[in-house]
Amino acid sequence: MRILETFALLACASCAPFPELDDTVDQEARDAPYPTLVNISALNAAIGPEPTLPLAEIESRLNELDASAEALRGPVVDDESRSRMEEGVR
Template identity: 40%
Template sequence: MRLSPSLLLLALVGCTQFPELDAARTPGVETMPFPALLPLDGLLEGPEPRATPEMRAGIEGRVAGLRARAARLQGPVVPASDRARMAQGIAWPY
């Protein structure tokens, strides 16, 4: 009798709707060749990537934007006027 709940669970899982994966494919992908496999040693032995001045300027701009956003998030979530009103509570109608 222990098998009955397991079969019920398995039957429910079998009724699951799966998304249409074929519709999400890029057109023409089935005719494309498989990508070439490369040895890992050759990929690791290459020159180390270096940041260019253009990349540095872009990153510094993003850092400044993120720091400004973080500074705006440091303030109180509820303004002081609303906090004082909430501290007064509500009057019961009874």
């Protein structure tokens, strides 16, 4: 019985109309030439090498990020606020 249900579902899905896409592209886009293909190595050469940071600057930034992360690890609600909230719920 499962096979029959699956077949019926697929048959219904295949009857869905295909969207009309021909009218969504204007004539100017249809008449436009194909873009020129460029080798990826030419694009990479045009960009140039990535700038590198000195190791000391990277370590400094890493330490700043670690300090920020440590500050965010604390409790979200302090003990005094938590006790007031618990009293309000009771």
